[in-house]
Amino acid sequence: MAFPEDYKERVKRINAELMASMDVMEDKELKAAMAHYPAAGGKRLRPLLATMACEAVGGRWEAALPFGTALEMVHNFTLVHDDVMDEDETRRGIRTVHAQWGVPRAILAGDAMFARAFEMVLDSDVEGDRAVELVDILARAVRLLAEGQQMDMSFEDRKTVTADEYLTMIERKTAVLYSAAAQGGAIVGGAKEPVQEELFEYGRLIGLGFQIWDDVLDLRSDQKTFGKPVLNDIRNGKKTIIVVDALSKLEGAARTEFLSVLGKKDATEKELLRAKDMLEAVGSIDHADRVANEHIAQAKSHLAGLKEGPHKDALKAFADHMVGRKT
Amino acid sequence: MAFPEDYKERVKRINAELMASMDVMEDKELKAAMAHYPAAGGKRLRPLLATMACEAVGGRWEAALPFGTALEMVHNFTLVHDDVMDEDETRRGIRTVHAQWGVPRAILAGDAMFARAFEMVLDSDVEGDRAVELVDILARAVRLLAEGQQMDMSFEDRKTVTADEYLTMIERKTAVLYSAAAQGGAIVGGAKEPVQEELFEYGRLIGLGFQIWDDVLDLRSDQKTFGKPVLNDIRNGKKTIIVVDALSKLEGAARTEFLSVLGKKDATEKELLRAKDMLEAVGSIDHADRVANEHIAQAKSHLAGLKEGPHKDALKAFADHMVGRKT
Numbered sequence: 001m002a003f004p005e006d007y008k009e010r011v012k013r014i015n016a017e018l019m020a021s022m023d024v025m026e027d028k029e030l031k032a033a034m035a036h037y038p039a040a041g042g043k044r045l046r047p048l049l050a051t052m053a054c055e056a057v058g059g060r061w062e063a064a065l066p067f068g069t070a071l072e073m074v075h076n077f078t079l080v081h082d083d084v085m086d087e088d089e090t091r092r093g094i095r096t097v098h099a100q101w102g103v104p105r106a107i108l109a110g111d112a113m114f115a116r117a118f119e120m121v122l123d124s125d126v127e128g129d130r131a132v133e134l135v136d137i138l139a140r141a142v143r144l145l146a147e148g149q150q151m152d153m154s155f156e157d158r159k160t161v162t163a164d165e166y167l168t169m170i171e172r173k174t175a176v177l178y179s180a181a182a183q184g185g186a187i188v189g190g191a192k193e194p195v196q197e198e199l200f201e202y203g204r205l206i207g208l209g210f211q212i213w214d215d216v217l218d219l220r221s222d223q224k225t226f227g228k229p230v231l232n233d234i235r236n237g238k239k240t241i242i243v244v245d246a247l248s249k250l251e252g253a254a255r256t257e258f259l260s261v262l263g264k265k266d267a268t269e270k271e272l273l274r275a276k277d278m279l280e281a282v283g284s285i286d287h288a289d290r291v292a293n294e295h296i297a298q299a300k301s302h303l304a305g306l307k308e309g310p311h312k313d314a315l316k317a318f319a320d321h322m323v324g325r326k327t
Numbered sequence: 328m329a330f331p332e333d334y335k336e337r338v339k340r341i342n343a344e345l346m347a348s349m350d351v352m353e354d355k356e357l358k359a360a361m362a363h364y365p366a367a368g369g370k371r372l373r374p375l376l377a378t379m380a381c382e383a384v385g386g387r388w389e390a391a392l393p394f395g396t397a398l399e400m401v402h403n404f405t406l407v408h409d410d411v412m413d414e415d416e417t418r419r420g421i422r423t424v425h426a427q428w429g430v431p432r433a434i435l436a437g438d439a440m441f442a443r444a445f446e447m448v449l450d451s452d453v454e455g456d457r458a459v460e461l462v463d464i465l466a467r468a469v470r471l472l473a474e475g476q477q478m479d480m481s482f483e484d485r486k487t488v489t490a491d492e493y494l495t496m497i498e499r500k501t502a503v504l505y506s507a508a509a510q511g512g513a514i515v516g517g518a519k520e521p522v523q524e525e526l527f528e529y530g531r532l533i534g535l536g537f538q539i540w541d542d543v544l545d546l547r548s549d550q551k552t553f554g555k556p557v558l559n560d561i562r563n564g565k566k567t568i569i570v571v572d573a574l575s576k577l578e579g580a581a582r583t584e585f586l587s588v589l590g591k592k593d594a595t596e597k598e599l600l601r602a603k604d605m606l607e608a609v610g611s612i613d614h615a616d617r618v619a620n621e622h623i624a625q626a627k628s629h630l631a632g633l634k635e636g637p638h639k640d641a642l643k644a645f646a647d648h649m650v651g652r653k654t
Binding site for chain 2: 025026029030042081084085094103107108109110111112114115117119122127129132135136138139140142143145146147149150151153154179225238
């Protein structure tokens with residue numbers, strides 16, 4: 001099967017599972033807030049990865065559906081809370097949960113989504129020690145997501161951040177759900193521990209590649225395709241790998257000019273585009289592009305032990321998709 | 328052993344476990360926010376109950392320490408998020424987490440505390456299906472807590488609430504952690520399902536009694552002993568069982584006067600005291616006192632199947648403490 005075009009039916013199953021998981025909620029108001037982002041669609045990369053990892057180790061993909069969908073729920077819960085923290089009014093063209101229903105309901109909806117994610121794993125056919133492992137992966141992921149978000153916020157206030165610090169931050173904030181998806185899918189599929197670990201590493205590396213590519217897209221895509229204001233990262237003073245690299249290269253007046261725009265909330269489009277051009281000129285966007293692709297290549301090397309065939313090929317295509325996507 | 332005076336050493340163990348559970352956090356800023364309420368102390372009723380239920384069914388109390396402490400962590404996480412929602416600046420004499428570190432960090436700290444609670448259960452000696460049951464209890468509890476908080480908030484905007492609606496709300500918002508503590512402790516102690524269910528019911532009923540008594544205390548205690556402004560519930564327009572009962576009795580001018588103060592954020596102390604006097608005069612505070620005590624008596628009847636002895640007596644004393652406490 002070719003990724004992603006041959007997985008459309010699977011995405012429909014994931015969506016159905018995701019929406020059905022909220023039926024247990026008795027409070028209609030809370031349920032509406034919980035369903036807001038999930039109902040808006042999405043590529044469902046994390047649940048897809050869980051099912052694909054499960055298949056690649058010899059399991060039935062459907063068996064990993066509850067765990068994968070739980071990860072999607074966790075992902076959506078973090079979006080709800082992150083939007084409150086960032087005070088964002090819109091997300092990919094729709095109003096954010098707190099903009100629509102207020103901060104209290106957004107906080108509560110996130111908490112309930114988090115709780116539901118655990119119940120979804122436990123309601124599945126996976127039992128005993130294996131269920132315990134999945135729950136452990138989920139809990140650890142959320143704890144690290146919180147640490148990553150905290151790092152991300154504190155980086156905005158800091159003058160300098162090293163490339164290593166940036167990578168640690170995105171490993172927690174982004175990669176953790178991909179490593180959890182691949183590892184968890186392998187566990188559901190009955191893989192032995194060394195195979196689980198290889199898939200964990202594959203997921204971690206594609207997650208890093210995904211985020212670095214996201215940083216590239218923020219600068220190189222336009223609003224039409226990406227659905228959110230471009231150059232947002234510069235405006236918000238995000239210390240992405242691109243900015244970190246540029247600050248190690250820019251000197252004198254150029255450096256001063258770049259720093260004057262970085263984190264300037266009311267920067268004009270002209271100023272932002274000028275800053276972007278400086279990042280291009282100094283080669284930092286190309287650098288990030290290269291680093292993203294290196295992570296994907298490394299990730300694929302961790303699939304070496306898997307049986308050759310369409311399921312393994314699909315995981316390779318999935319990895320390539322992480323840095324090929326336009327949105 | 329007499330409750331609570333003979334359980335001081337156990338509370339120390341719970342506190343040590345609780346604080347140690349945060350050592351895994353790498354981010355110092357997030358860790359400080361997470362530790363803020365736990366470090367401020369507390370009676371630790373939920374973890375105590377878990378250990379006492381475990382003993383009462385023949386287990387070692389220490390075995391229920393991780394689960395009980397996880398419940399305390401969940402309780403503290405909900406306090407952090409509730410304070411953000413209610414925009415409270417102080418809690419029992421200390422600054423709230425968001426007042427001290429801002430809303431974003433308070434939201435994140437709560438999320439991380441929630442995640443840690445699951446890890447704490449999974450790190451314990453309880454394994455396999457029993458661990459799965461404990462995690463399920465925890466996840467269900469948080470989901471219901473969110474629904475209860477949502478009900479509580481929407482009640483504030485409503486003109487009328489029935490006694491049944493109020494009881495459903497406090498069952499979710501308060502009782503759920505007591506039923507979880509008693510049931511979970513029984514599971515850890517190796518109790519069979521019927522015994523688990525009896526203890527669940529015992530916990531549910533004392534939790535209801537606890538909250539109704541809390542409503543009484545809000546009116547009858549003073550700031551010195553309770554550590555929070557009294558008559559807060561009237562000022563905030565809370566539809567407690569006391570208010571629900573009064574509204575079914577008050578008529579004419581008295582009703583109009585009472586309603587004019589209920590939910591009046593800038594009510595004077597004189598107005599609040601007058602409203603309180605009306606609640607006393609119409610017998611609604613006595614009514615709540617009686618209902619709280621009835622719940623405690625009912626709760627104790629669910630202990631009938633347990634072996635006679637000091638551990639069962641302790642659970643009875645625990646139940647009595649729910650409505651005897653002054654704070």
